[in-house]
Amino acid sequence: MKVRSIVISIFAASVFLASCGPHGGTPGQPLPIIAIANYGAHPILDVIVDSFKQRMSERGYIDGKNIRFVWKSIDGDVNLAPAVAETLVSLHPAEIVSITTPVSQAVAKVARGKVPIVFSGVTDPISAGLVTSWNNSPDSGITGTSDRWPYADQLDLIKALIPNVRRVGFPYNPGEANSQYALTQVLPLAKDRGLDILTAVATSTDDVRQAVESLADRGVNCIYVSSDNTVMAGFPAVLKTAEQRHIPVIVGESANVERGGLATYSVDYRKLGEATADLVIRVLNGEKPGSIPVVTFKGDQLYLNAEAARKMGVVFPPSLLAKAAKIYGTSQQ
Secondary structure, eight states, X not given: OHHHHHHXXXXXXXXXXXXXXXXXXXXXSOOOEEEEEEOOOOHHHHHHXXXXXXXXXXXXXXXXXXXXXXXXXXXXXXXXXXXXXHHHHTTOOSEEEEESHHHHHXXXXXXXXXXXXXXXXXXXXXXXXXXXXXXXXXXXXXXXXXXXXXXXXXXXHHHHHSTXXXXXXXXXXXXXXXXXXXXXXXXXHHHHTTOEEEEEEOSSGGGHHHHHHHHHHTTOSEEEXXXXXXXXXXXXXXXXXXXXXXXXXXXXXXXXXXXXXXXXXXXXXXXXXXXXXXXXXXXXXTOOGGGSOOEEOOOOXXXXXXXXXXXXXXXXXXXXHHHXXXXXXXXXX
């Protein structure tokens, strides 16, 4: 009887542990919710999302088994962001993950002080009002990952690829804090390099084609697509219009090089998505978001597109070809 009781106790304990999450839990209770607010589908964000999901799974957090993921998207319409944030807060999640600057701003406005927040893919969280410093502050209730772009390196790349470049077209949505930040960074750097930045406003994806056409009419030598969600969502129109006008397109991240942009120095967005998952797990394990510094990445990977170079009449210098992390548009890509 005594042996039998011990066996039953061990069996019961094993069933209990199997029902818990990777770090313990209470069987029979609702699964903790991780609510994710996303801007919408485009290549950069898809990489962040896919790598986030994979990392969470690798660390033992399986949707429907020991955690519940709830995904909501604003589908590129920033006017929907407050309602999406309210919906996610009403679920009483363990955390909210917000992807991109405009989504994170809306989530912080609604959820700060109610739910821990981890943002992802925010260019400058300080100017966006999400944190007061890169080291964060204990009572902020928020942390995350930043994709601060290597603007100086990207402008140097423009000069290396386009002989006699002088005028650089910069389409952007002034309603996005990340775009305002990018412009404040680019303008003085461009001046130091003898480049004039010509801007054109696109407040929606429908405006992107017209913005690029207006820049072409003003005689720009290239189009520079920076950290603007509106312009990146309308990237096919950027490419089509620029190619028709024989204007090279320099981009700010690798996914748009793969889509047909000429070149960039870029952050590794797969690592950024993984780091976002790591922060989520740290908060699940009891750390306060405000005690965790913002994680930043150095955009030092060079990406080139050989097919785009052929279409745009650009020849890659051997020195750049030799150090490229990846060259798209070739049989070896």
